[in-house]
Amino acid sequence: SAVISQKPSRDICQRGTSLTIQCQVDSQVTMMFWYRQQPGQSLTLIATANQGSEATYESGFVIDKFPISRPNLTFSTLTVSNMSPEDSSIYLCSVETPGVGAGVYGYTFGSGTRLTVV
Amino acid sequence: DAKTTQPNSMESNEEEPVHLPCNHSTISGTDYIHWYRQLPSQGPEYVIHGLTSNVNNRMASLAIAEDRKSSTLILHRATLRDAAVYYCILRDRGGSNYKLTFGKGTLLTVNP
Numbered sequence: 001s002a003v004i005s006q007k008p009s010r011d012i013c014q015r016g017t018s019l020t021i022q023c024q025v026d027s028q029v030t031m032m033f034w035y036r037q038q039p040g041q042s043l044t045l046i047a048t049a050n051q052g053s054e055a056t057y058e059s060g061f062v063i064d065k066f067p068i069s070r071p072n073l074t075f076s077t078l079t080v081s082n083m084s085p086e087d088s089s090i091y092l093c094s095v096e097t098p099g100v101g102a103g104v105y106g107y108t109f110g111s112g113t114r115l116t117v118v
Numbered sequence: 119d120a121k122t123t124q125p126n127s128m129e130s131n132e133e134e135p136v137h138l139p140c141n142h143s144t145i146s147g148t149d150y151i152h153w154y155r156q157l158p159s160q161g162p163e164y165v166i167h168g169l170t171s172n173v174n175n176r177m178a179s180l181a182i183a184e185d186r187k188s189s190t191l192i193l194h195r196a197t198l199r200d201a202a203v204y205y206c207i208l209r210d211r212g213g214s215n216y217k218l219t220f221g222k223g224t225l226l227t228v229n230p
Contacts, residue, residue, distance in 0.1 A: 001164075033217060042205070043162070043220040092161050094218075107154075107218055109161030 002027050002097045006110035013083055013117050020079045021113045023093035028073035033094040034066070037112070043092065049076050083117045090114050122206045127225040130196045138191040138224050140206030145186050150209050152218070153180065153191050155202040162205065162220075165191065201228045 003026040013019050023032065031050055035043040046066055047055045055068040070076045080087055090112040097108050123141040130136040142151065153165040166173055166180045168189070173180040179192040193200055205223040 004161075035220075042203075042222050045217050045219070048217060094161070106152075106164045106167070107162075109163065111159075111161050 004110040
């Protein structure tokens with residue numbers, strides 16, 4: 001399966017600033033996903049990022065707040081803009097990978113970026 | 119995506135089998151049943167998946183009811199390392215939208 005490197009692993013940021021999170025994959029993948037996990041909660045999908053096209057955002061998430069880049073098949077960034085304490089969460093990237101079964105795709109996740117906004 | 123229902127938490131003793139249930143009464147014929155788990159301070163990891171037949175791999179077994187409205191993840195001998203949140207997720211194999219939708223999952227505690 002793919003190996004994902006996510007940076008930074010954690011950060012403490014001032015409110016009103018922005019943070020860009022990087023996701024690097026060791027193989028070419030078509031679909032990449034960005035999730036948010038608020039404290040004590042499950043994962044919520046922010047957006048789907050395909051190379052060469054605009055990211056598709058889920059309900060409740062907008063491009064102005066969470067701009068995403070996907071310049072090639074192995075890399076993506078998520079920016080958390082104009083941060084407030086409510087943005088304190090773990091942000092995870094994920095990629096779809098083949099091979100868990102014939103015709104079935106699985107998903108590999110990064111270890112996450114733990115963001116604290118003060 | 120069809121919804122799943124799991125108990126909020128379960129407890130087991132080390133080296134004993136664990137059966138984690140999942141109800142998915144609105145499952146469609148093209149939905150695969152996926153299980154992922156999230157260890158503390160890590161991203162989720164794939165455990166197993168199935169469609170209709172029971173499945174085994176090195177990590178676990180998946181037992182699927184004949185009507186596919188429920189399934190059970192079986193850890194044959196729980197270890198302390200198996201303490202995690204386990205997510206049962208339905209994913210449409212035929213859909214063009216390949217996202218995973220996570221529910222609340224089951225927090226498994228393994229006692230030494």
